[in-house]
Amino acid sequence: MGAVQLLGVQKFFGTMEVIKGIDLRVDDGELVVFVGPSGCGKSTLLRMIAGLEDVDGGEVLISGVEVSGLAPAKRGVAMVFQNYALYPHMSAYDNLAYGLRRSGMARADVDSRVRETAALLQITDLLPRRPKAMSGGQRQRVAIGRAIVRKPEVFLFDEPLSNLDAALRVEMRSQIARLHQELKATMIFVTHDQVEAMTLADRIVVLNSGRVEQVGTPREVYHNPANLFVASFIGSPAMNLLPITRGEDGSILLESGEQMIWPGGKIDGPPGRALTLGLRPDRLSLVGSDQGQISGTVHLAEHLGDETILHVQTAAGRALTLKCDGDAPARLGDLVQIGLDLTGACLFDPDGRRVQ
């Protein structure tokens, strides 16, 4: 298996720079997830590693070898596409065998490799079928099989689960995680789904507008976002962002006029410094009438069984999201008091950088 290294990689579409000098290292056997909003360049970056897009600047190294000028098939990568991209005129068996046959492998070896892979993915009974005669999940398994069968150095997944229904996604996600464990392969996975990113990744690469915003483990990215973009993008529901100012004594001054003590002691900087307080929805709670720091009106209550997501409009017009118990009593239109727990809170400066 191989490590992937990107050195100042750039990509232009016309005059527009869509990948802006990215440096990144994906270690051997690591599963890295590229995550970001639509149009952030995550798929383009993956396709550049695969060789399906030209690299306009910088270098792409796989196992230490510069591959920017190599054809996709010579890079030692295999890719699983969003729309499966199975050859529709071939059976699943032929789809798996195609690359091996074209590489000149002996017929018996091809057969044993295909059957071994099919057994690993539990698709042996699908081998005689054409893609049209399979469900979405079955096609995706065959597509993964086609990637595995060639034993590439690096696996690339381009939003492979986005066409599947929710239940199938969970199943396929665990199957990919299991494959990663068994094959100990280097995998790069592109998704816009944070749950996929958080559950699968060894490390997450958060991309925005062609730049890397943060690289870290799922826990790091979730608990210690490097900036406002990562904080607001990672986590579902998203982090609550409240404008605050630094009080005279280094405390937090909320818009409502309430004062709170920062858990670490004092906030850095001069009094009156404008900052943004980031709080995860589970750090906000419904409290009694005199204990809350903020009051607001419930304008949406999402009852999810074990938990309820409340969307509250504050008096200052801010939208807040709370994660409460499933039996939380609040209903639409209720006036509620919200208590803030600053444990794990983040502070961002006006440029969006995390300061504390």
Add this chain to the structure above:
Amino acid sequence: MGKSTPSGQAGAETLPRRRRRAGRNEARAGVLFALPWMIGLAIFTAIPLVLTFYIAQARFQITGAPKWVGLQNYSAIWADPAVWTSAQNTLMFAMISVPIKLVLALCLALLLNRVTMLSGFYRTVFYLPFLMPAVAGSIVFILLLNPVAGPVNMMLQAMGLSPPDWLLDPKAALWTLILLSLWPLGVETLVFLGGLQNIPKDISEAADLDSPRGWHKLVWITIPLITPMILFNLVTGIIYSFQVFTQALVIGGTTGKPAEATLMYMVVLYRAAFRYFNMGHAAAMATVLFVVVLLLTLLIFRTARSWVYYEGESR
């Protein structure tokens, strides 16, 4: 009893009945829209076809009433050496020109498929020859291939080659006709281009990841996915080549100059009909041609099941 008043009918009508009525209205509209085409088909295709079958078994010289002669016209064409010569030439023409035309059109479509700049311009340019009247195109070729002043022979001579007499050498004349038939490739190319552009990009990319060799992708992925277009071009190509007429008449006249080398089946048919006014003979030839082309087409369609892949097929 049980009959509702017209005013209450719409409300009281059951859903299946309303659906049936809507279906009938839709069918009526469909027939009305198709009617002009159906009338045209009857007048210009079906009736002449039936008449041809009838006249093929009659003596008919345009004037006067046809006289029933049974299979006499068929035995006459069986005994006519010109028919056999022309059939042989036509078969040879079809066997050579159709595959070459398919390969050239596919190559051109593959090239056009890669063109990103001025693609519309190139497509128009390659389609234009098809729009040019066949007579005009043939005359241009006669001028180009003129053994004395034609630019083709002048160029070949300049390159130190001894060019053939394209139009008067019996060995070269059929090839000249084939060359002439290859010129308007526009329709075949556009059909192939449509097929190529219909191949999903990610399938093509998956093939790029599976093998670095372009010809692997062409043979194993691209061509199988455009087999419906190959079938279409093959069938229409065979039908066209068996009916090659204008170019053959311009180059070889009604005698298939030189030495009957360009004497095509349709030229002999035309000669029988409009030079000798032997409509029965011509109709019998047309019937034989119809049956031969029909059988060939059916044969191709039958074999197509094993080599044509249609999108949506799951077998």
